[in-house]
Ligand SMILES: Cc1cc2nc3c(=O)[nH]c(=O)nc-3n(C[C@H](O)[C@H](O)[C@H](O)COP(=O)(O)OP(=O)(O)OC[C@H]3O[C@@H](n4cnc5c(N)ncnc54)[C@H](O)[C@@H]3O)c2cc1C
């Protein structure tokens with residue numbers, strides 16, 4: 008098939024970007040979206056002569072595993088994070104989802120918390136910072152009791168696994184009108200809150216992760232749940248409800264403690 | 273005289289590790305604070321090592337090329353992780369896991385290392401559960417297991433088809449905790465391009481900041497490489513696009529010997545190649561062989577009819593199907609080790625019975641399992657893999673059998689290390705897939721994750737202390753020291769050379785060319801003539817690369833072409849060493865199949881008299897041949913036998 012691509016090109020964070028139009032022909036319906044971009048890049052290299060301006064350099068985009076698990080890829084394609092298919096990442100999108108003659112608009116994730124590095128590559132370091140704020144169980148290596156010493160109901164373990172499937176790609180943020188990271192945060196909070204190992208620090212965890220999220224420039228969640236619809240791993244919005252319960256529980260508990268500490272009530 | 277010493281502790285095999293731990297040197301807490309350790313790689317091996325070393329109080333700097341440590345290639349592991357818990361009461365034990373791993377590796381691994389691996393395997397599961405890793409459980413709330421190839425017990429722990437993801441996120445979360453505490457400093461989007469050696473000891477690395485292109489120098493009292501495997505030398509593999517040999521290759525050039533470079537694992541169940549534009553291959557987990565049955569048509573006419581679509585796979589009756597693994601290996605059936613399964617598929621396809629458009633595919637069929645267990649059970653076990661398959665191939669595996677073919681997947685070879693995981697360069701360690709140590713000539717399924725975490729959580733914290741105890745008086749070194757400056761200069765010169773060639777072909781062009789040669793002559797079947805041919809072809813491609821490479825864009829900016837150029841430049845040298853090693857090893861063992869050396873039934877024929885050694889290659893210069901050192905392998909606790917899965 009033959010396609011017209013309108014791709015966001017930007018040399019670096021401090022320079023201005025723009026859309027650039029490219030034509031690409033003879034693309035197989037069986038190839039993946041990123042393999043289509045590989046072919047465009049190969050063509051840009053082959054067609055260039057001498058020093059070239061940045062729009063003639065290969066298009067930069069993040070990717071690594073190319074099988075939907077590392078969370079590195081993430082393009083905003085025709086107005087949708089990860090493009091026109093559901094339950095997939097950009098690297099799993101195949102050209103059979105497009106028609107001959109289509110025009111495809113490709114943009115990076117756009118969010119204040121994700122500065123653009125180049126072209127379609129953004130800095131998602133803020134997501135790592137949220138995990139660093141508390142997305143773990145505080146155990147050191149060694150000296151751990153037998154793994155079967157605490158049975159966990161299959162139901163809770165399955166729900167924890169559902170939440171833990173998050174690949175941290177940031178599509179939830181990109182899909183949200185407020186650029187909220189609520190689905191991402193709630194997935195980690197839920198996974199650990201559902202397991203006895205994570206319960207012990209649940210209250211501190213939810214508070215510090217939400218606080219960190221707020222401080223990093225992500226917006227508020229206004230419960231429109233575009234994130235759930237665009238999540239490549241179909242993480243459920245019920246995790247957001249669980250986060251809210253955990254958060255309120257933690258707050259009440261904290262206020263009680265403050266009152267107690269002050270000798271009141 | 274050999275320069276290699278494996279440093280295996282004394283005593284009976286079951287006591288070696290305890291003996292070591294009881295007698296190794298220690299570093300006291302106040303001295304740990306004065307010591308810097310560099311860890312390259314944030315996969316299971318690197319992340320677990322860095323977190324554990326940080327917890328102990330060392331200053332750790334950790335590097336990865338991705339934007340986040342959570343994205344290391346370990347994330348893609350699907351099927352599971354082995355441990356000798358014997359929760360199923362089916363006769364498992366530390367010894368049996370040790371035995372299976374040595375046998376699975378076709379008796380080309382060091383017994384003492386493998387025993388230690390089996391010994392610490394149980395602690396790994398405990399550790400991961402404590403971190404909140406949601407392993408699969410049964411209705412009673414206890415941990416569930418599945419079976420993997422090369423074993424007759426069920427010892428594989430799993431988290432759906434995303435075990436690597438969950439284990440890595442567990443390690444990443446403990447790493448994140450240390451980053452927050454300040455014991456570990458994270459350097460993401462960094463390409464480690466060289467290892468700095470001062471007075472014979474590893475003291476640092478040179479990196480390129482991938483966002484800005486800046487070249488940086490980092491000091492460490494010790495350097496730990498956990499950079500994964502080099503399967504991408506074949507261009508097409510199941511490895512992540514960025515997986516590379518560069519840091520390991522730099523170490524090799526600085527004096528670290530390279531162990532068994534030709535030992536490559538070709539995984540039997542991958543989605544077949546379907547076009548020239550293809551950038552990578554996708555694995556379908558080995559766990560599928562628990563319930564899927566592998567077959568090709570018995571009659572050549574049916575092959576033809578399938579190809580021109582006048583016949584559907586499900587219309588071929590039972591008696592006209594050849595379940596060739598069940599036929600050839602009745603004891604293990606579809607669960608034979610990977611090397612055996614891959615070769616059997618190749619044998620059928622070479623004989624003309626392959627299916628699919630290219631004839632390079634076999635069926636993996638779930639109809640019997642769906643009939644026996646019901647669709648919902650199959651879905652619960654493999655749902656995400658079936659979905660992945662359908663998205664790529666556009667066919668529904670619940671209705672028609674999957675088509676699969678072997679693909680490059682894992683490299684058993686890697687940097688040679690002693691029992692302490694130290695390379696031949698003092699202070700330089702190699703962990704996880706990047707070392708050569710535990711899997712011999714063939715790795716069993718679910719053992720790489722085990723090894724990565726064993727090395728990182730439970731081995732290196734002890735063994736590195738044994739070395740660092742003598743380094744507490746070494747002050748932090750300035751990165752302006754001449755060795756750092758010289759290494760930085762060499763790195764910069766090489767990068768500038770890439771840009772200055774201004775030739776006519778992209779990096780990928782050369783990579784694909786190399787990949788074809790490697791797959792053709794150093795892939796599933798190898799022979800003297802082919803290997804010699806490859807030894808002629810690779811230098812030609814290398815020369816062409818250095819005179820005709822074309823790169824758009826600049827050095828001092830985000831430029832993936834520069835990253836790729838460095839990786840391919842190293843693969844072009846690495847490939848040659850692999851071929852040389854394959855040529856030298858005139859026996860068939862595990863994944864290394866020399867066509868001249870096979871039994872009448874077409875099975876691999878080992879030569880224990882001449883080749884019961886690990887090859888450790890020493891670099892002597894770009895234009896001179898490497899020197900081979902042999903680590904003779906001693907089998908005291910396991911009898912050397914021809915493998916038999918029949
Ligand atoms: C698709 C797939 C499925 C698998 N399934 C299983 C399974 O079910 N069970 C099992 O046991 N094994 C499995 N394996 C094998 C296993 O996943 C790997 O062997 C293992 O995860 C390797 O871990 P590692 O920590 O050694 O390296 P990796 O996870 O590969 O990590 C390498 C790290 O090094 C860094 N790095 C590399 N080069 C550089 C550089 N130049 N500069 C800076 N940093 C660098 C990377 O950024 C990364 O952080 C599978 C492998 C694949 C490909």
Ligand code: FES
Nearest residue numbers: 071073078080098
């Ligand atoms: S490249 Fe890993 S999820 Fe797409």
